[in-house]
Every structure is written in C-alpha cells, then in structure tokens.
Amino acid sequence: MNKDIEKFMRYFLPNISDDSIELFSSIMTLEHYPKGKMLIKQGQIASNFYIIKSGIARSYMKDNDGKEHIRTLYTQQSTFGALSSLIEKKPSNASYNCLSECELYVANFEHFLHLTRVKHELAIFYNKVLEQIFIRTERKVDDLSLLSATERYLKVKKQIPNIDNMIPQYHIASYLNITPVQLSRIRKKLYSV
Structure with missing residues (x-):
C-alpha cells in the first residue's frame, strides 16, 4: 500500500x-x-x-x-x-x-x-x-x-514555516496581495529587534 x-x-x-x-x-x-x-x-x-x-x-x-x-x-x-x-x-x-x-x-x-x-x-x-x-x-x-498584511504574513509563516527559503519574496507578496516593497517593510519591522 x-x-x-x-x-x-x-x-x-x-x-x-x-x-x-x-x-x-x-x-x-x-x-x-x-x-x-x-x-x-x-x-x-x-x-x-x-x-x-x-x-x-x-x-x-x-x-x-x-x-x-x-x-x-x-x-x-x-x-x-x-x-x-x-x-x-x-x-x-x-x-x-x-x-x-x-x-x-x-x-x-x-x-x-x-x-x-x-x-x-x-x-x-x-x-x-x-x-x-x-x-x-x-x-x-x-x-x-x-487581516492586516502583517497578520496575513504571520499566518502564512505559521502554515508554511520555511516559506521564506522556499520561494522568492515577490511570490509571497503576490500571495498576500501586497507589493514586494510592503512585504520588505513588514519583514524589516518584524525582524529588526
């Protein structure tokens, strides 16, 4: 089987x-x-x-x-x-x-x-x-x-934890219905601690 x-x-x-x-x-x-x-x-x-x-x-x-x-x-x-x-x-x-x-x-x-x-x-x-x-x-x-763009991104990251390493950022942005620039800003805000 x-x-x-x-x-x-x-x-x-x-x-x-x-x-x-x-x-x-x-x-x-x-x-x-x-x-x-x-x-x-x-x-x-x-x-x-x-x-x-x-x-x-x-x-x-x-x-x-x-x-x-x-x-x-x-x-x-x-x-x-x-x-x-x-x-x-x-x-x-x-x-x-x-x-x-x-x-x-x-x-x-x-x-x-x-x-x-x-x-x-x-x-x-x-x-x-x-x-x-x-x-x-x-x-x-x-x-x-x-959901906000940030919330959608975090939800996708939870569903597909390694998505950032799997596909280009512009594909992730397209899936989230945002621009690559918006995604870059979201990522910068989340990861610049």
Whole structure:
C-alpha cells in the first residue's frame, strides 16, 4: 500500500478501507517535475489533479497588464487542480505551476469520478476533499478581508514555516496581495529587534 496516499486519504476519512486506498492508489502515478514546470495553463481545459509529495506549487492568474496574482500556494500533502475546469470541462481561469522541484502524484479526474461511482466510500472521500477545498478558499477570502498584511504574513509563516527559503519574496507578496516593497517593510519591522 502506498503510505503517502494512505496518509492523505486518512486525513480526510480516518476509517477509510484499505480496499478504497488501493483503488485510489491504482489511478495515481508519481511524477517528478522541475522548478517552473507548467501543469495547467490559463485557458486550457484541465484533465488531471495532483497531490504534492514534496515541493511547492501555485495557482495564479494574469491580469490584463500581464501581472501575475497568486491565488493559492500548495505544499506537501495538498491536493490541487483546476477544479472548475475539471468539473465543467471548460477552460481554466488560472495557471498552475511548480515553484520548486516537485514530486506530485497525478491522476486523471474522469478516472477518479468513475471510481466514486463504483465505490461509495470514495464518493464520501471526494465530498470530504471538496469540503476542505471550500473551507480553505473561504478562509483565504476572510483573511484578505479581515487581516492586516502583517497578520496575513504571520499566518502564512505559521502554515508554511520555511516559506521564506522556499520561494522568492515577490511570490509571497503576490500571495498576500501586497507589493514586494510592503512585504520588505513588514519583514524589516518584524525582524529588526
């Protein structure tokens, strides 16, 4: 049994059967991607979803001026994919790429949906994953609305303690919806004691 996949699945559904874990594992392949690898391009119809074994990836959008805006950062044991594109079979409104070397488990979404139709426990698992994605998205919107830039930075540092060493500061700033200069000021204020 794949221990990475088992750990991932049991996070969402602690009592999931070994049979369901084996079935889900059977559609996953472990792939190695270099830093910068584009997984899904904005405007492309997605077909796969991913689970991160190691590394960090992002989803981002480009505005009319070509400026990138990071929507989400994904780290170890995160799952991601262009969910609306996968479900609606329409072009993705975001791009997804690796910000570091990544080891990703990759699966075809349609193959997974087929498994959810033949194995009820996997449908429950899928529902639990969707719930967590919804909660993660709702929290991000709440944070942008209610927390100061400094509070958002400290929250990200708590969630991803070594983020400053993993990706460039301008990516962190983009994720926090601030400028790199603002992030530099925040860091200087926090760390100049």
